[in-house]
Amino acid sequence: MGILGIGTAPSPPELAKSVATNPFWLSMKELGWVDGQNMVVERRFGESAEQLRAGAADLVRLKVDVLFVSSAGLAKILQLETKTIPIVVGRADENLVAAGLVDSLAKPGGNITGSQLLNDDLVPKRLELLKALVPNLSKVALLREDVTTSVLPQIHSRLEEEVANAARKLGVAIHTFIVRQAGDLAPAFLGMTKNHDQAVVVMSPAFMFVHRKAVIDLAAAHRIPAIYELQVFVEPGGLMSYGVNASEMQRRAAVYVDKILRGAKPADLPIEQPTKFELAINLKTAKALSLTVPQSLLARADQVIQ
Numbered sequence: 001m002g003i004l005g006i007g008t009a010p011s012p013p014e015l016a017k018s019v020a021t022n023p024f025w026l027s028m029k030e031l032g033w034v035d036g037q038n039m040v041v042e043r044r045f046g047e048s049a050e051q052l053r054a055g056a057a058d059l060v061r062l063k064v065d066v067l068f069v070s071s072a073g074l075a076k077i078l079q080l081e082t083k084t085i086p087i088v089v090g091r092a093d094e095n096l097v098a099a100g101l102v103d104s105l106a107k108p109g110g111n112i113t114g115s116q117l118l119n120d121d122l123v124p125k126r127l128e129l130l131k132a133l134v135p136n137l138s139k140v141a142l143l144r145e146d147v148t149t150s151v152l153p154q155i156h157s158r159l160e161e162e163v164a165n166a167a168r169k170l171g172v173a174i175h176t177f178i179v180r181q182a183g184d185l186a187p188a189f190l191g192m193t194k195n196h197d198q199a200v201v202v203m204s205p206a207f208m209f210v211h212r213k214a215v216i217d218l219a220a221a222h223r224i225p226a227i228y229e230l231q232v233f234v235e236p237g238g239l240m241s242y243g244v245n246a247s248e249m250q251r252r253a254a255v256y257v258d259k260i261l262r263g264a265k266p267a268d269l270p271i272e273q274p275t276k277f278e279l280a281i282n283l284k285t286a287k288a289l290s291l292t293v294p295q296s297l298l299a300r301a302d303q304v305i306q
Contacts (some may be wrong), residue, residue: 001257002059002067002085004052004074006147007210009045021092023247024090027254033261047181049077049150056081066260068253071206072099072155073148075112080151082111086266089114090253091246093205093229094155095121096271105271106278113266114256116273117244119229120159123201124166126227126242129279130199131170132297133240133286134225137199140167141224142176143215144203182211189218199225202233205243212236225289234280234305239289244274278302 010018018036019025028034035041041233042053043060052074059067060081067085072092079101081085089096089112096102103109115141120275123142131137142163149155160176167174175195177188192200200219202208208215209232216237219226228241252272260266280303288294298304 001039001261002044002062002064004055004059004067004069005043005045006052006071006074007045007047009043014169024250024254027251028257031254031258032256037105038149039261047147049147052148053075053080060085061222066257068257071148071204072096072101072116073140073150073152074206075114076151077148079110079112084111086260087112087114088253088256088260088266089116091205091244091249092116093119093203094132094149094152095158098158099152099155102271105273107267108269108271109267111266113269113271115249116271117205117229117249117250118273119203119205119243120155120162122229122243123159123163123203124169125277126201127163127166127170127172129240129297130201130225130227132174132294133291134199137170137172139195139197141174141188141195141197141200142174143200143208144176144186144201145179145207146178146180147207149204153180177256179207182214185211185214185218188260189222189224191225193222197224199227202226202228205229205246208233212238220288225291227249231278231280231303234282234285234303237285238283239282239285239291241278241280243277245276245278249274280305 045054046052056078067087070090072094075089100236230246231241234241279300279301282305
């Protein structure tokens with residue numbers, strides 16, 4: 001099994017912790033797969049598009065049985081190297097059909113399958129939630145990466161159109177900040193402050209997750225209310241999230257990897273989509289930002305962190 005990930009390679013203790021606690025690896029173990037016993041896992045990481053392409057080429061040269069990634073951009077980088085080795089996408093942010101990675105959700109048709117989170121489609125909802133929380137909201141920043149999504153140009157225009165339409169309906173102005181490396185995050189938040197943006201929608205969960213501490217700390221330092229796509233950003237101090245249950249998606253990804261290792265073809269495995277979305281709010285962070293969370297919003301929350 002080959003894995004392509006964003007960021008630097010984890011240390012042995014970090015890797016051991018991930019294998020021991022990550023829902024994906026716990027599910028793989030339940031399904032009968034254990035690294036070092038009946039399977040070999042090859043991992044490659046990169047912090048730039050060039051490094052990721054090199055890692056993808058390396059994994060393909062190793063002729064692994066299945067490739068696993070956490071985003072549509074990473075899947076595309078792998079697909080540029082192989083049209084035959086099965087690729088499982090654990091949680092694609094983008095619409096895989098619109099991205100041109102699969103023929104249809106029911107019949108993917110190529111060497112990619114897995115799950116998509118509909119994260120891009122939920123931006124209008126996240127803007128509505130910010131509007132309900134931040135008084136007199138009129139200027140919002142959109143923060144996303146272009147390390148992996150640069151290989152999916154058609155997704156950029158689709159997202160920009162959706163965001164523009166949602167912003168127009170809500171009467172807010174949107175300013176997009178694109179980061180290509182961790183060092184771009186601090187200047188981006190400084191730009192938001194200079195622009196007097198009152199809140200930020202944080203996109204690109206795979207990239208932002210790797211750099212989540214920096215993102216959460218910068219939002220706090222600049223006192224900018226942020227809404228994220230996954231609850232894992234809210235637990236360590238992020239303000240609010242609206243999206244799928246990432247742990248459940250990781251467990252489902254393990255099922256797909258298991259099926260392929262046992263002979264199934266990705267072309268025949270339908271793309272899964274979530275049916276439930278969860279709202280999480282960190283009241284401690286809201287208080288630090290001098291925000292009063294409306295009771296109507298608290299009543300809708302699936303998790304409230306005190």
